[in-house]
Amino acid sequence: MLDRSDILETLAMIDQQHLDIRTITMGISLRDCADPSLKRCGEKIYEKICRRADKLVETGRAIELEYGIPIVNKRISVTPVALVAESCEGGNVADLARALDRAAAECGVNFIGGYSALVHKGATPGDLRLIDSIPEALSDTELVCSSVNVATTRAGINMDAVARMGRIVKETAARTADRDGLGCAKLVVFANAVEDNPFMAGAFHGVGEADCVINVGVSGPGVVYHALKEVRGEPFDLVAETVKRTAFRVTRMGQMVARAASERLGVPFGVVDLSLAPTPAVGDSVARILEEMGLEVCGTHGTTAALALLNDAVKKGGVMASSHVGGLSGAFIPVSEDEGMIAAAERGTLALDKLEAMTCVCSVGLDMIAVPGDTPAETISAIIADEAAIGVVNHKTTAVRLIPAPGKTVGDRVEFGGLLGSAPVMPVHPESAAAFVARGGRIPAPMQSLKN
Amino acid sequence: MRAVMTVIGPDRVGIIAGVSGLLAEKNVNILDLSQTIMGGIFTMMLLVDTAGANCSFEALRDAIDAWGGENGLSMRIQREDTFSAMHRI
Numbered sequence: 001m002l003d004r005s006d007i008l009e010t011l012a013m014i015d016q017q018h019l020d021i022r023t024i025t026m027g028i029s030l031r032d033c034a035d036p037s038l039k040r041c042g043e044k045i046y047e048k049i050c051r052r053a054d055k056l057v058e059t060g061r062a063i064e065l066e067y068g069i070p071i072v073n074k075r076i077s078v079t080p081v082a083l084v085a086e087s088c089e090g091g092n093v094a095d096l097a098r099a100l101d102r103a104a105a106e107c108g109v110n111f112i113g114g115y116s117a118l119v120h121k122g123a124t125p126g127d128l129r130l131i132d133s134i135p136e137a138l139s140d141t142e143l144v145c146s147s148v149n150v151a152t153t154r155a156g157i158n159m160d161a162v163a164r165m166g167r168i169v170k171e172t173a174a175r176t177a178d179r180d181g182l183g184c185a186k187l188v189v190f191a192n193a194v195e196d197n198p199f200m201a202g203a204f205h206g207v208g209e210a211d212c213v214i215n216v217g218v219s220g221p222g223v224v225y226h227a228l229k230e231v232r233g234e235p236f237d238l239v240a241e242t243v244k245r246t247a248f249r250v251t252r253m254g255q256m257v258a259r260a261a262s263e264r265l266g267v268p269f270g271v272v273d274l275s276l277a278p279t280p281a282v283g284d285s286v287a288r289i290l291e292e293m294g295l296e297v298c299g300t301h302g303t304t305a306a307l308a309l310l311n312d313a314v315k316k317g318g319v320m321a322s323s324h325v326g327g328l329s330g331a332f333i334p335v336s337e338d339e340g341m342i343a344a345a346e347r348g349t350l351a352l353d354k355l356e357a358m359t360c361v362c363s364v365g366l367d368m369i370a371v372p373g374d375t376p377a378e379t380i381s382a383i384i385a386d387e388a389a390i391g392v393v394n395h396k397t398t399a400v401r402l403i404p405a406p407g408k409t410v411g412d413r414v415e416f417g418g419l420l421g422s423a424p425v426m427p428v429h430p431e432s433a434a435a436f437v438a439r440g441g442r443i444p445a446p447m448q449s450l451k452n
Numbered sequence: 453m454r455a456v457m458t459v460i461g462p463d464r465v466g467i468i469a470g471v472s473g474l475l476a477e478k479n480v481n482i483l484d485l486s487q488t489i490m491g492g493i494f495t496m497m498l499l500v501d502t503a504g505a506n507c508s509f510e511a512l513r514d515a516i517d518a519w520g521g522e523n524g525l526s527m528r529i530q531r532e533d534t535f536s537a538m539h540r541i
Contacts, residue, residue: 002499002536004497010535066530066531067530
């Protein structure tokens with residue numbers, strides 16, 4: 001029989017510390033759905049997703065019931081739609097987003113990701129057509145998420161794409177102005193995007209992947225926070241050890257669920273993504289972990305070092321617990337989705353510049369940050385360029401998910417509800433970067449790319 | 453399927469009798485049982501085999517939830533794997 005204290009510890013993690021599996025994401029290739037007719041392409045997409053994912057939600061619920069561990073989201077990621085739609089002649093490519101939306105609703109999943117284009121070195125006519133349709137796609141659908149990769153360490157930064165994405169973000173906000181620019185919460189601009197990320201809004205099914213695959217994203221900021229409370233005042237060696245031990249346990253849950261889902265669905269297991277993903281619920285915050293390490297408020301001096309330790313220890317603990325680790329794997333710092341980040345931003349301690357520094361040492365980037373509605377497109381592009389530079393030079397994934405909330409300014413709040421949370425509008429620098437962004441072209445790949 | 457069942461709540465006469473009666477009614481076999489009082493709280497853990505159960509796992513879980521609710525006890529049933537995955541290498 002298992003040890004009594006072990007059983008009680010696991011129950012406390014689930015009941016009181018918000019331990020959950022954040023997502024089971026089924027990756028589905030749509031490469032066999034290409035068709036010269038856009039209408040026919042949409043039909044093939046709908047049919048394939050519904051065929052592959054028809055048991056996904058039901059299976060997720062059964063695992064949740066039997067194993068007694070909450071699985072918060074069931075999601076689908078697909079091949080970047082720009083690739084699938086490249087050969088479509090004429091028609092409105094946003095119709096494919098509507099096909100994705102219908103398929104996701106039919107399968108009962110929470111989100112579907114992959115209305116995406118990969119343009120880090122250059123864009124094809126199909127890529128540009130898809131990118132230009134993003135505002136319409138995100139305003140006319142409920143469940144579709146979109147991402148665009150504008151830079152890689154190997155290729156450098158496509159500044160034409162960066163400039164275009166600033167305008168697309170603004171247009172998406174304008175088209176969803178009645179919902180505080182909610183469309184932008186479903187749009188991520190990446191550098192070094194990964195092909196097996198199970199988390200939204202940036203999930204897509206990479207071209208190097210199998211036809212269908214199961215990826216699982218774990219969570220557990222609350223569990224780490226609780227464990228660190230037990231070592232208050234102790235040296236960082238013990239802090240790191242404690243995070244590692246906790247991450248190991250959390251990831252073992254993820255691996256178990258991934259294996260069960262893979263077996264029951266008859267779909268190969270891809271990766272467990274070891275990310276610490278917060279929610280707006282009290283007790284499920286990454287910011288509060290950093291504060292537990294001894295910072296008065298997240299965002300003050302010391303925050304970057306604390307986050308670096310956390311991010312590294314999560315990976316070291318998690319990597320031994322899973323047969324395949326991938327995705328983004330690290331600590332997330334989405335402002336509106338983290339109760340402690342929201343509080344720190346409202347207090348004025350956590351600013352955009354500090355968040356940018358924090359993205360140098362953790363997974364992803366400037367995430368779920370509301371900025372004034374009158375922020376120029378060029379400023380958003382410049383923010384994207386800064387983040388892309390961090391990713392490209394440091395050989396890591398970075399991303400920007402900003403919401404220029406229409407009609408809102410510093411001091412206002414935006415409310416998205418649910419896991420997307422709410423956020424105070426944060427200031428951006430008023431000085432222009434328009435001439436910088438207008439240059440266009442490519443920022444060359446850094447020396448780090450020359451590894452061969 | 454082997455599952456761990458936990459029963460936690462204020463102590464009183466008849467909890468073990470009630471729980472084992474409920475499991476017998478569902479034809480669920482008890483493989484191991486450990487019970488103690490922790491800080492005045494009745495705490496019991498059972499390892500059970502649901503292979504011969506005369507109802508679905510969901511129905512069993514619902515019956516356990518209902519009985520726990522009626523008797524002021526927090527009761528859970530989960531696959532044993534949940535705990536062994538976390539605590540055994």
